[in-house]
Amino acid sequence: MTxxxxxxxxxxxxDGGLHIxxxxxxxxxxxxxxxxxxxxxxxxxxxxxxxxxxxxVLHALTGSTHVAAxxxxxxxxxxxxxxxxxxxxxTNTWFVIAPNILGGCxxxxxxxxxxxxxxxWGSRFPFTTIRDSVHAEARLADxxxxxxxxxxxxxxMGGARALEWAAAYPERVAGMAxxxxxxxxxxxxxxxxxxxxxxxxxxxNFRGGDxxxxxxxxxxxxxxxxxxxxxxxxEPDMVSRFGRAAxxxxxxxxxxxxxQGRYQVESYLDYQAAKLVKRFDANSYLVLTEALMSHDVSRxxxxxxxxxxxxxxxxxxxxxxxxxxxxPGQSQELARQLPGDVPVHMIDSPIGHDGFLTxxxxxxxxxxxxLGL
Amino acid sequence: MTxxxxxxxxxxxxDGGLHIxxxxxxxxxxxxxxxxxxxxxxxxxxxxxxxxxxxxVLHALTGSTHVAAxxxxxxxxxxxxxxxxxxxxxTNTWFVIAPNILGGCxxxxxxxxxxxxxxxWGSRFPFTTIRDSVHAEARLADxxxxxxxxxxxxxxMGGARALEWAAAYPERVAGMAxxxxxxxxxxxxxxxxxxxxxxxxxxxNFRGGDxxxxxxxxxxxxxxxxxxxxxxxxEPDMVSRFGRAAxxxxxxxxxxxxxQGRYQVESYLDYQAAKLVKRFDANSYLVLTEALMSHDVSRxxxxxxxxxxxxxxxxxxxxxxxxxxxxPGQSQELARQLPGDVPVHMIDSPIGHDGFLTxxxxxxxxxxxxLGL
Numbered sequence: 001m002t003x004x005x006x007x008x009x010x011x012x013x014x015d016g017g018l019h020i021x022x023x024x025x026x027x028x029x030x031x032x033x034x035x036x037x038x039x040x041x042x043x044x045x046x047x048x049x050x051x052x053x054x055x056x057v058l059h060a061l062t063g064s065t066h067v068a069a070x071x072x073x074x075x076x077x078x079x080x081x082x083x084x085x086x087x088x089x090x091t092n093t094w095f096v097i098a099p100n101i102l103g104g105c106x107x108x109x110x111x112x113x114x115x116x117x118x119x120x121w122g123s124r125f126p127f128t129t130i131r132d133s134v135h136a137e138a139r140l141a142d143x144x145x146x147x148x149x150x151x152x153x154x155x156x157m158g159g160a161r162a163l164e165w166a167a168a169y170p171e172r173v174a175g176m177a178x179x180x181x182x183x184x185x186x187x188x189x190x191x192x193x194x195x196x197x198x199x200x201x202x203x204x205n206f207r208g209g210d211x212x213x214x215x216x217x218x219x220x221x222x223x224x225x226x227x228x229x230x231x232x233x234x235e236p237d238m239v240s241r242f243g244r245a246a247x248x249x250x251x252x253x254x255x256x257x258x259x260q261g262r263y264q265v266e267s268y269l270d271y272q273a274a275k276l277v278k279r280f281d282a283n284s285y286l287v288l289t290e291a292l293m294s295h296d297v298s299r300x301x302x303x304x305x306x307x308x309x310x311x312x313x314x315x316x317x318x319x320x321x322x323x324x325x326x327x328p329g330q331s332q333e334l335a336r337q338l339p340g341d342v343p344v345h346m347i348d349s350p351i352g353h354d355g356f357l358t359x360x361x362x363x364x365x366x367x368x369x370x371l372g373l
Numbered sequence: 374m375t376x377x378x379x380x381x382x383x384x385x386x387x388d389g390g391l392h393i394x395x396x397x398x399x400x401x402x403x404x405x406x407x408x409x410x411x412x413x414x415x416x417x418x419x420x421x422x423x424x425x426x427x428x429x430v431l432h433a434l435t436g437s438t439h440v441a442a443x444x445x446x447x448x449x450x451x452x453x454x455x456x457x458x459x460x461x462x463x464t465n466t467w468f469v470i471a472p473n474i475l476g477g478c479x480x481x482x483x484x485x486x487x488x489x490x491x492x493x494w495g496s497r498f499p500f501t502t503i504r505d506s507v508h509a510e511a512r513l514a515d516x517x518x519x520x521x522x523x524x525x526x527x528x529x530m531g532g533a534r535a536l537e538w539a540a541a542y543p544e545r546v547a548g549m550a551x552x553x554x555x556x557x558x559x560x561x562x563x564x565x566x567x568x569x570x571x572x573x574x575x576x577x578n579f580r581g582g583d584x585x586x587x588x589x590x591x592x593x594x595x596x597x598x599x600x601x602x603x604x605x606x607x608e609p610d611m612v613s614r615f616g617r618a619a620x621x622x623x624x625x626x627x628x629x630x631x632x633q634g635r636y637q638v639e640s641y642l643d644y645q646a647a648k649l650v651k652r653f654d655a656n657s658y659l660v661l662t663e664a665l666m667s668h669d670v671s672r673x674x675x676x677x678x679x680x681x682x683x684x685x686x687x688x689x690x691x692x693x694x695x696x697x698x699x700x701p702g703q704s705q706e707l708a709r710q711l712p713g714d715v716p717v718h719m720i721d722s723p724i725g726h727d728g729f730l731t732x733x734x735x736x737x738x739x740x741x742x743x744l745g746l
Contacts, residue, residue: 029626030626030628030629031628031629032629124630126629127626129626184617185617186608186611186612186617187614187615187616187617187636187637187638188612190617190636190638191599191611191638191639194599194638194639195600195603198592198599199572199575199596202572202575202596204577209631219575220575222571223568223571223572223575223596226564226567226568226571230561230564230565230568235559235697238559238564241560243560244558244559252666253402253500253502253667253672254403255404256404256406256499256500257497258496258500258582259500259663263560263563263567264560265563265567266564266567269564269568290632299626324608324697
């Protein structure tokens with residue numbers, strides 16, 4: 001459900017459903033420019049008159065504004081059970097706002113959006129950093145009259161954005177939750193990201209990024225998703241679920257020439273890829289992947305120790321035990337450099353990085369206690 | 374240096390240099406057929422009159438026959454220092470033979486080879502399993518008059534071939550060294566392999582595999598190599614070598630639109646990809662990757678415990694401590710199922726899977742002791 005006119009006032013937003021906020025012209029960190037940008041968002045709960053009960057929840061790479069089911073959109077969200085009346089983030093008290101990231105494809109201005117002449121931005125969409133996305137979110141907060149958030153909360157790329165919020169707008173954030181994400185993207189994360197970006201650009205349908213409204217680079221985006229999905233899951237999870245079983249009614253050893261039959265794990269990854277390709281724009285995937293590669297809270301601000309050491313925002317740091325993309329060690333490195341004695345709360349899930357989505361409940365109560373929610 | 378006529382007798386082969394052996398028509402495991410196949414190989418040392426001093430050394434996925442420098446080819450080999458006069462595998466005593474795998478592109482019949490009509494096999498090259506490759510190597514041994522090897526030795530895909538030799542031809546092998554490889558390819562290995570295969574087939578130059586003599590699918594093969602290379606190296610290795618430094622004279626934050634400047638780790642992976650693309654055929658990469666996915670010593674032979682429990686060949690099992698593709702746990706699982714109390718010898722290298730190439734010297738003396746070399 002999309003509402004643009006009339007725009008409800010911030011204190012009167014219904015639960016769920018997509019709202020679109022114009023945030024004006026945007027100048028990007030590396031020189032790009034948009035003459036006009038919009039940020040899409042969903043909300044839960046009611047903003048109080050003092051506008052002092054707002055909580056910002058930030059999604060991961062291919063996430064959306066839909067954190068949890070609501071009267072406006074009953075579909076299950078990606079942190080279902082975490083946000084809602086009586087939930088860890090209790091929307092009887094707190095007003096939760098979840099924006100779609102700048103460059104995304106869930107309502108905010110992105111490469112598939114139209115320029116003032118009515119043509120999709122495509123390859124002309126500006127190179128976007130995590131800082132640019134946070135800057136756009138601050139504009140959204142301005143538009144809603146929210147000067148300060150009680151907490152900014154996110155996992156994976158959402159965690160990168162939460163940390164960047166604390167560094168860029170310390171006066172506007174009381175607390176941050178940085179979950180399954182460190183202070184910067186590592187060589188390993190950049191390496192896997194490069195393979196994904198190049199898979200997309202290799203697809204003949206990509207056409208340099210200007211493929212609208214023609215056929216979309218589904219093959220390349222699908223491969224990117226597969227690479228990513230493997231890294232989001234632990235090796236024991238993959239091995240215990242699929243072993244080397246053949247997909248039912250297929251035989252990987254069936255053909256005398258090129259193999260057609262698949263192993264079950266291949267069918268599973270094909271399915272994951274097909275699901276993403278249906279719901280996500282390849283250019284957005286590319287722009288956001290590069291934004292995630294850019295994540296480095298200390299860039300241009302001093303050493304990482306200096307920058308993290310001066311963060312006064314109340315921190316809540318968590319990691320997934322079995323994460324092999326955002327290793328717990330990175331969260332520990334982040335926590336160690338923050339002022340005071342900051343613990344890393346461990347999510348005890350065997351599935352890997354995705355545990356930040358599936359098993360947040362393990363640390364949610366502690367998170368809301370630390371952040372005063 | 375390639376010699377085909379006159380074929381020297383097996384007891385009179387010079388050190389190094391590529392020899393080609395015709396092995397006749399081949400029927401493949403899943404129904405494919407070649408009317409005539411050849412296996413390329415290099416040798417070191419002299420085959421004795423009894424032909425009882427032969428050792429088979431088997432290369433990994435993109436390896437070649439060139440295990441070590443020799444008078445016939447002075448270039449450094451992939452196990453330089455392991456094979457040679459006075460080396461762990463002492464060629465003053467032992468006759469070492471290293472074949473190029475069936476389906477490869479270092480002299481053995483592969484997809485880029487010509488059919489009897491003079492056209493490259495391309496997409497018509499038969500689906501090849503590890504068993505097919507071992508079958509072809511047994512034909513080579515037949516042609517050279519070698520009934521039994523003192524040892525069959527390999528790492529990674531070479532290890533899969535060594536294990537398959539022991540299972541398929543137990544009477545022809547006294548000992549096996551299976552290094553950095555388990556009893557079967559896992560869901561994880563298959564998953565990463567699928568992404569690589571699909572990167573190649575996505576490349577518009579691939580043309581279903583029939584790209585000869587046109588432009589080659591370098592982009593897809595390059596991405597495949599990058600994915601593989603990441604998995605061949607440990608995360609700490611990548612992170613400690615490259616961090617998130619920019620490539621000198623490039624700036625990942627330099628452009629207002631699509632990013633051109635690279636991180637150092639990207640440049641490194643581009644370099645690895647470019648090196649492979651120059652030396653390797655994409656169809657061979659695809660065929661051999663699928664062969665490696667097929668690795669399963671127990672397929673059609675009984676349970677893995679039964680098959681491994683009945684292997685009478687003297688085993689030497691080794692793994693790389695930091696390997697995150699062929700986890701040491703898989704080598705342990707393999708060793709546990711072999712008869713007797715079989716230890717797993719650990720290569721203590723921080724770099725990951727590639728440690729089987731760079732640091733074999735740590736276990737080479739023990740390997741030759743166990744295998745009676």
